[in-house]
Amino acid sequence: MFMTLKMTSRWRLLLWFLVPVLVVCSIEVQAQLKGYTAEQLRYQLYYKVLDPAQTLSDSRWMRLEPNENSFGFTDKIYVFKLNIVNLGQQTLPVLLEVAYPLLDHLDIYEGNLAPSSQRYSLGDKKPFSDRVIKNRNFVIPADLEPNKTEIYFFRIQTTSATQFPLNIWNPVDFHEREKMLYGWYGLYFGTMLVMAMYNLFIYSSVRYSAYLWYVVYVLSMTLFQAAIEGLTFRYVWPQSLWWNSISTSFFVCTMMAGVFLFQIHFLDLKNQSPNLFLLSKVAIAVSVILIISTFIVPYQYIIKVGAVLTTSSCIIALFTGYWVWYKGYRQARYFCLAWTVLVIVGFGTVMNYVGLLPRSVFTEYSTQIGSLIEVVLLSFALAEYINYEKSMRYEAQQHALSLQKIHNEELETKVAQRTEELEVLNRKLSDLSATDQLTGLRNRRFLNTYLREELERCQQYKRPMTLMMLDIDHFKQFNDAHGHLAGDACLQAVAKCISVSLRWPGDLVARFGGEEFCVLCETDSAGAVKVAERIRGNVEQLEFRWQNQTMKVTISLGVVVKTPDAGDSIEILISCADDALYKSKAAGRNQVTFYQATCA
Template structure:
């Protein structure tokens, strides 16, 4: 079964390689000039008047400058065309790109994009950066590129239909690659359920880590897995790269039995695992520009040691160490070539984009064969040992194992239930105040880091005590539950979260909201609530709400999460004093602006 599966996946790999080599025809691109902004402060107005002597010429396919903290400016003149065109920047790890289309010295089109912004901000949904060229007459294009990754800006000009054909082939190839990974993960997890060999679990985790790393490198992860988390995108390569080498060392020690066959090599693998964990923690804290060179260096050293381990055990006569060494050598060559490319020594779209993908696919297939051989050997060893055991003891062990698994499943169910209860308000099924206390500081920090605004809205039911006094607390609970449903229905923008703050108060967090749009949305919601009939066990009830709002960027200084909450609470207090059924927006902690 393993042989058939690996053979089938090998066929899929050949299909992928064939698709990589096919490409649609792209438009000829004029020569590109570039300029290095050593100060990092120059604007378009400054750069556009620079003499030609300040610019250096380069081919569009050779715009690779290694790791640098300086912004780069690129300039080219796109010729006239009678059809639509798009410009693709085929490197998805650029932090910020400012594009200026200029005709007769006047900027007629300007775009800003990059992986430091949410993916949804892009005009064209593509893992690379695609700029529509709206002009058909000759237009001068300026690009300002800033990144903490490698400064690589491979440019290509396409007709939209040709780019779509090109992307369809590449997307199919990418889908087949990740399908191969998924196939191997399922196979190994299935093997674990049959053989109960934890090596399969470690190997599955290793495949998952490689898949996430490759998804980070080619932009697929940001497009499909974490499009709303620029913070994760900015650290994904370093984070997932560290995880890859942690599990690679773990798999090597398990498969090659280094603990018994070579204790010194085993200690070396353990050192790599510790180093990978340290790198992982540092990658979460330190900037990407600081970590990436360290991660690349550790990757080369760790891969070399892993190959040395396999070669050493090969010489000692371990049969499947040959396959392991070959598998890792393929991936190591791909990693080293890719790392050299990232450092700016050469530029090849195919090699740097897909060589590591092909190398990892070959390595995964070969390592699966090694794991199957090792697992079969271990299974034979276990069978021989089990045959020497007393049958009565075997039955007892199976019974205890079954009992333990049942207990673990029960504990998991209890833990999952407790986790839901600890974060959810029992009556309204909304997040409770404890979750707000944890998430609000995180959202404030994220807003400060990205520059996006953060709106905090407090909604309080007017005269709610009178409802309880007149109809009873049961009716009050029904009103609260129905109001929670209305809030969930109306606050549906991606990223919006609703919390029950206490009693009849609710809080809505709206990351990325602008004041006008936020106010209009809240006003619409208050009108919905005012016009809604709350049907209860004691009859129909009508309510209104008072609302206090605070936007982080509207407050002076660097307001904390506590100050943001206090500002919204003050605004709610003003809305109540103004006669209720009002909306007030905080401008500071002490005064608010009136909004009808």
């Protein structure tokens, strides 16, 4: 039952992480109008593909289809022409966004490609501070005059995958999209960092190497995703052009090294499958070589090899996990599920980078969604592995100690029983010594100790305390008329009635002696009046049976309310309450009298 509940809670947690998918899937990535309608704006896109030695006149313009925005890895120059017409009667402000932050060089010309025309020189090879609008993507403002065709040229040359996802934004809608998108980023990157820090903390406690390589993998994945989203260039290293140019390939390689190091330790490949262990070590060596090569070899070559390595690593990891699981290694379950999810959803991203799939919501965010699910599942896998190891160690220890426990159990049981008996007796003796046997209330001895403690506390915190002395009216005559047993029954009934009249757990009622009782509570004068009158009224209405007779009694109360100072003592407070009690008796009994003079 416990295991069922535990597994259910894990799946609930995983499903919670899937909620952001709904948010992400509502974010459009296809090039189109954003916030404006076709009745307001009409546009057409054309493009040319040039070799570095060619000029613009060497090729003809071709129509760019709506989903044709990914052109793979190429050293060619792409020039795009945007013809846009404002069909309305008013000038419309727009934002032109090229939503791919990894472009090396992006030159945007207004009107024509002449040097004298308005030009924006963008790209991740330029300092971030040069951008007109500080955004992770490339964004420029424009004002479209009514009934006029505006022409913009976009010249792209890059060593990364060539993509041209152009969006024409209404500025208000653009900023709303940014808010929603950054909400997703906050959830995704925050979760990834929390998972990394949490498991790093566990590693520092258990020193299990798989946790360390898991952290390396998660941090590399997080930084890789931040880099390809343009967030690291925007917030972390906006002036470091060289590092920004190689960071993507660097994190891809460290991510793959972390993957293989993690699976070697987590799946215990050295013992479970020596051949896969050797293959993983070769993959680690290749990853390390590529990590070093990122500082030497041009980016376009490293990233292509990195894309192939990423795909092959996922396939190897998936095959390794299922093979080890098939061989009976139970801890591989979550590992297999995690990599299955990532391979399925991440495949589209790889296909997009190499130009086999157009840029879409699936290719744009599938890796983030898949990696988020994967790191959660891998964390589950680590937790299950640690629990399994703990249970195995526990069973081994239990087996080693079983003989010793057999010899010690009887003695321990006897000692425990005897200790428990003594504790019960001590508690009973302690309780008996503090309890009045007739009424079941606390006795005078307990009252004196409790009064002293409460007095010191109220003196320290300047809190008021209320002390009430209660006496059953004409109790001697009642005793003489009905006998001592009836008197005992009367004391018990009154004691119970006083107890139920007190509503706060901290209030105390004790038998002071004979037919006298004492009530101590922390309240001011107004509260003391209510409590005292409630006790008096309840006793006045009390009826108890004795030998088929209905008996009634009343009580008189003397009350003192005081915020004690250093000169006060319990003897002074009791004396003041006693004086007030005598005044109640002298005034006719069955009433409450407050001590009016200053206690001293």
